[in-house]
Amino acid sequence: MTIDTISDMLTRIRNGNSVGHQVVKVNSTRINYRICRLLKSEGFIRQFETVIKEGKRYIFIYLKYENESKKPIIRGLKRVSKPGLRVYVRKRQIPLVLGGQGLALLSTSQGILTSLQAKKLGIGGELICYIW
Template identity: 50%
Template sequence: MADMLTRIRNANLVRHRIVQITNTKMTLAIAKILKEEGYISSFEEIELSNRKYLLLCLKYYGYNRSPTIKGIKRISKPGLRIYVSGDNLPKVLSNLGIAILSTSKGILTNYSAKKLGIGGEVICYIW
């Protein structure tokens, strides 16, 4: 999880178009959320030498190729898990960003979790 976020952050800093990430159930679910929310343009699953990877196509805009993802922050860590209830879901930059949660219904954004009225473990903030 932390590896995925660090790879995306580093690729954004040097303006790479594609970043390769190890494919797991959680990284695939987060890639789907990033695609739905418009932070990446697309992603593809590939297999190289019996290992599965995700190729994320990062999105840039404007003349200077400013990245769509301005920041990523890991919240819940193995040493300190952060849980929230359905009433206390986080707001990222006054609702300009999203929080990704691991809930009993799967990996969701804070907006989807609010509609369902459930809480969970806060994985990261993206803006």
């Protein structure tokens, strides 16, 4: 039995945002770490850290909220490419998410990139998820 760790991470972030949690704990994998690094650099999360607890490695993701209204910065997450149905795009097919207000994350030959970075480099890849 295989587990889709990316979908698990996105679901934990989505659920944590919906109930107002400050921190969510996800399993640590290389791809989850790289996605967290992109989310941090794009301003969707406050911080993340890798912790070894009881012999297992986890990533603690500190969610980000607006100051006055306490609304989550991440309004939505959608997994696109799944283990049962992989979705690949060419450089000209990279989608705009909400007219450029959101991001698409791609797994490329250059690593995990945002849609803007992939367009700038002129490469396509596997469309992992949309974030807005």
